[in-house]
Amino acid sequence: SAAEKGGYDYFMLKEIAEQPKAVADTLLGRIDAGGSLTLDEVRMSASELREVDKVVIVACGTAFHAGLIAKYAIEHWTRIPCEVELASEFRYRDPILGARSLVIAISQSGETMDTLMALRHAREQGSKVLAICNTNGSTIPRESDAVLYTHAGPEVAVASTKAFLTQLVACYLVALYLGQVRGTKWGDEISAVIRDLSQISGEVERVLETMEPVRELARSLADKKTVLFLGRHVGYPVALEGALKLKELAYMHAEGFAAGELKHGPIALIEPDLPVVVVVPSPRGRSVLHDKIVSNIQEIRARGARTIVIAEEGDEAVVPYADHLVRIPATPTLLQPLVATVPLQVFACELATARGNEVDQPRNLAKSVTVE
Ligand code: AGP
Numbered sequence: 001s002a003a004e005k006g007g008y009d010y011f012m013l014k015e016i017a018e019q020p021k022a023v024a025d026t027l028l029g030r031i032d033a034g035g036s037l038t039l040d041e042v043r044m045s046a047s048e049l050r051e052v053d054k055v056v057i058v059a060c061g062t063a064f065h066a067g068l069i070a071k072y073a074i075e076h077w078t079r080i081p082c083e084v085e086l087a088s089e090f091r092y093r094d095p096i097l098g099a100r101s102l103v104i105a106i107s108q109s110g111e112t113m114d115t116l117m118a119l120r121h122a123r124e125q126g127s128k129v130l131a132i133c134n135t136n137g138s139t140i141p142r143e144s145d146a147v148l149y150t151h152a153g154p155e156v157a158v159a160s161t162k163a164f165l166t167q168l169v170a171c172y173l174v175a176l177y178l179g180q181v182r183g184t185k186w187g188d189e190i191s192a193v194i195r196d197l198s199q200i201s202g203e204v205e206r207v208l209e210t211m212e213p214v215r216e217l218a219r220s221l222a223d224k225k226t227v228l229f230l231g232r233h234v235g236y237p238v239a240l241e242g243a244l245k246l247k248e249l250a251y252m253h254a255e256g257f258a259a260g261e262l263k264h265g266p267i268a269l270i271e272p273d274l275p276v277v278v279v280v281p282s283p284r285g286r287s288v289l290h291d292k293i294v295s296n297i298q299e300i301r302a303r304g305a306r307t308i309v310i311a312e313e314g315d316e317a318v319v320p321y322a323d324h325l326v327r328i329p330a331t332p333t334l335l336q337p338l339v340a341t342v343p344l345q346v347f348a349c350e351l352a353t354a355r356g357n358e359v360d361q362p363r364n365l366a367k368s369v370t371v372e
């Protein structure tokens with residue numbers, strides 16, 4: 001009913017708007033006054049966490065994209081090797097697991113059969129499983145050794161939005177906590193990022209306030225056949241997520257690529273007027289990465305692509321090559337997906353609406369996939 005949708009036309013719009021709160025709720029009570037993390041609810045002792053020699057993340061769809069981003073954070077802040085695998089592929093290739101492997105199963109619903117089967121397989125091999133889940137008491141957390149709940153609240157729209165942002169928050173918390181417990185050389189950076197994370201819901205809110213031009217752009221592209229998404233570093237999984245949203249909602253052909261892979265094949269797809277969304281990393285800090293993506297944008301624009309550039313406020317280097325520029329607030333590199341994903345959600349939702357599609361209930365899809 002309209003009341004359930006809180007005045008919005010679709011649950012998806014409501015859930016996109018709820019993201020600042022979902023993010024804040026997921027952080028609530030997990031950062032103490034001294035700026036340290038307390039994740040006692042995870043019920044794994046500091047000594048157990050210090051023993052971990054490998055992290056393996058299993059998930060499907062959007063939750064898998066959160067896992068891909070988590071890998072960058074976990075390896076950087078903890079120096080523990082981390083693999084990410086589609087849950088549906090995991091157990092069929094006889095993965096190498098042991099008592100010191102920490103398997104993280106990410107699932108909004110907690111009922112995804114592929115993810116459940118992957119975690120059962122991991123436990124049979126003697127590994128500990130930590131669930132990151134949004135649904136209290138669902139099967140995946142019940143069958144795991146430990147759980148960190150995301151507090152997105154119920155997500156009704158089939159296309160995941162607020163659950164994704166809170167999965168990212170939970171992944172960052174796990175990465176930072178592991179880093180904190182194990183005491184890596186990134187101690188100062190970890191403290192600074194915990195501070196930035198505690199401010200991030202306000203930044204998500206700011207992005208939401210500036211989305212009208214993105215909606216306008218989406219409407220103008222309603223008759224396109226294909227949209228490509230490019231990113232580097234954590235922007236690469238963001239590109240994959242942008243493409244998945246567009247497939248699900250707009251039923252358009254969409255693909256996400258690592259920008260560095262362009263010249264290894266995908267650049268052959270570039271043709272005049274093809275919309276290409278590029279997620280640009282911060283020009284601060286890892287500036288080499290930034291320079292590389294600016295030249296990628298130049299390359300595709302020289303071939304006539306219509307460039308839609310998502311870049312941090314104050315990033316002037318991209319301006320000459322952007323047909324459309326979407327500004328996002330400055331954040332630490334690893335946290336950028338929390339703000340960079342939002343315009344892509346809005347873009348896909350508006351395109352679906354413009355094409356007359358059922359936004360909350362796309363064709364052929366179920367909210368949770370309880371069969372393998
Ligand atoms: C996202 O928009 C999807 N509808 C889908 O990819 C989803 O993320 C996936 O099926 C995993 O679901 P889960 O998080 O409930 O396990």
